[in-house]
Amino acid sequence: MAMTTTAAGSLAEDQALGFLEARGMKLITRNFRCKMGEIDLIMQHENTIVFVEVRLRQSAGYHTGAESITSRKISRLARTAEYYLLGYGPEADHECRFDVVSIGNSIDWIPDAFNLD
Secondary structure (H helix, E strand, C coil), X not given: CCCCHHHHHHHHHHHHHHHHHCXXXXXXXXXXXXXXXXXXXXXXXXXXXXXXXXXXXXXXXXXCCCCCCCHHHHHHHHHHHHHHHHHCCCCCCCEEEEXXXXXXXXXXXXXXXXXXX
C-alpha cells in the first residue's frame, strides 16, 4: 500500500528532527501554523532560534530541496516566523535563521539557507 503525501511528509520531518537533534539542536515546536502559513520545525541551537523547512525529494532529477523554495514560500515563512516571535517566541533576545533540510536518498542540511534582505 502506498504511503500518503501527509504520512511521507511526517516521516521526513521525523528524520529531519532526529538529524538536527543529533547535532545539538533542541525542538521548540513542530508544525507551527497560523493564518500566514506553517513552519515545519522551530528549534533552538545555542542562542539562535532556527526555523526549519523540511523538503521531501522523491525524485533526484528535478530540484534540490533548497531550489524548490520559491520567493513566495520564503515570504510566507518570514511572515510566519515574525508572527511566532511576536506572540510565542522566547522573551530573551535571540538570533534567528532559516534552515532547509532536504530528505531524499540522503539528508542535505543547509544552515542559514536564505536571508530576508
